[in-house]
Amino acid sequence: MKVHSERINALQQRLRRRDLAAALLHLSRDIFYYTGTSQPGWLFVSPDDAHLFVRSGLVFARRQSSLPDDRVSLKSRLAEIVATCLGENTDGLHIGAELDVMTVPQYQQLGKVLRSARIVDLSSDILEQRKIKDAGEIATIEIAAQALDEGHRQAIKTWRAGMTELEASAIVEDGHRRAGHEGVYFVRQPDFTMGRGPLASGENRQQMSGVVFTISGCGLSAAVPAGASRRRLQPGDLVIVDIPICVQGYHGDQSRTYCLGQPTKKALDLHQSLRLVSDRLIADISPDMTSGDVFERACHHAENAGILDSFLKFSDGKMAHFVGHGVGLDLNEPPFLSRGGEEKIVAGMVLAIELHLCDAEAGMLKLEDMILVKDDGCHILTKTDRELILVPLNARN
Structure with a gap:
């Protein structure tokens, strides 16, 4: 596909600017971004060439990748890959790699085969390139947003008092999967x-x-202390769902708060205020703001809405210092909309605006939406109702 060659060309320009002889990438998400396949291996990119070496799955890789067949090879030994691409003499070369996700054994192995070449971190360059989504990526994230909504539709139809959180989660997850x-x-x-x-x-x-530094749930055991538990849902319960999905490699992320039956007026009023803060913040976000600007605007709107004391707070008194993040091939990726952040907001970014409050009486409420940043304003990508969602007590399978 043309889009992959354009992405590789953009990476090659970054290599030239940094005076790097090549990049050796191993993370499946990055290999998928540049080639269209996530088969395990190493992607070699020089200023003038790109070659994917897979450990196995060559037939899959050639069918899925947009690289020509002669640039997709079956080769697992890193020493052979380096010798094939760089030759025996690597003196003075600077080679880029994804050091943020490279294990110590991988780094040692790469250093051994590169000998005197210097390994430099290329992770920030890759993530910077991935921040801005093209039309195809945006279309895929929109499909993910629709799949998220299907899970929540199943919740409204099927949840009932007496079922466990695990059963409620499975209903949402089943909707997502289908x-x-x-x-x-x-x-x-x-x-x-x-x-x-x-x-x-x-x-x-x-x-x-x-x-995670957010509402986590209790989980089923100490082995994975997050997610649904075996607590049974009771009439009047507020339920927060923040279950992400991945469709065709791209993520969907949203949070909604439900009430099993009729909520209290306090819960309704607080959620309406949280929704108002979200609406006003999304209306504010525009290119050339910084991530820190977004955080400050969120706090400004929370103060105007009268919920600053509970905004971004947790039950232990701690406070979240971010109001969102990028979404794409990773669930959480730059930019991170944090206090004092200096990352520039740019048209083409997909952001999750993630807001919550914790009130002494009503407890925790959360609202999270994905948005597309455009030159003329932001477009909300998530589809599910953004109010406090009421689940009828007489809902049945």
């Missing part, structure tokens, strides 16, 4: 998991595991 969710999500850091994603009801909404 709509095309690939059953995994990707986060660019080692040893990360939050189960299938947070679902928390009643008092569990105030629980925050150390796994």
Whole structure:
């Protein structure tokens, strides 16, 4: 596909600007971004060439990749790959790699085969390029947003008092899967998991595991202390769902708060205020703002809405210092909309605007939407109703 050659060309320009002889990439998300396949291996990119070497799955790789067949080869030994692409003499060369996700053994192996060449981090260049989504990426994220909505539609139809959080989560997840969710999500850091994603009801909404710095749920065991538990849903419960999905490699991310039956006036009023802050913030976001500007605008709107004291707070008194993040091939990717952040907001970014509050009486409420930043304003990509969603008590399978 033309889009992959354009992405490789853009990376090659970055190599030239940094005076790098080549890049050797190993992360599946980055290989997929540049070639169209995620078969395991190494992608070699020089200022004038690109060649994918896979450990296995050559037939898959050649069928899926937009690289010519003669630029997709079966070769697993890194020493042979380096010798094929760079020759035996690597003296004085600077080689880019994804050091943010490279293990120590991988780094040592790469250093051994490159000998005197210097390995430099290329991760920020790759992530900077990936920040801005092209038309095809945006269309795929819109499909993911529709699949998210299917999961939430199943919740409204099927949830009932007495079922466990696990059963409620499975209903949402089943809706996602039937709509095309690939059953995994990707986060660019080692040893990360939050189960299938947070679902928390009643008092569990105030629980925050150390796994993620947000509403996490309690999980089923200490092995994965996040996500749905076996707590049973009760009439009047507020339930937060923040279960992400991945469709054709791209993520969908949204959070909604539900009430099983009729919510209190306090909960309705607080959620309406949180929705107002979200609406005003999304209307504010524009190119050339910084990520820190977005955070400050969110706090400004929370103060005007009268919820600053509970805005971004957790039950232990701590406060979140971000109001969102980028979404794409990773669930959470730059830019991160954090206090004091200096990343520039640019048209073409897809952002998750992630807001919550914690009130002493009503507990935790959350609202999260994906938006597309455009030159003339932001477009909300998520499809699900953004109010406090009421689930009828007489809902049945």
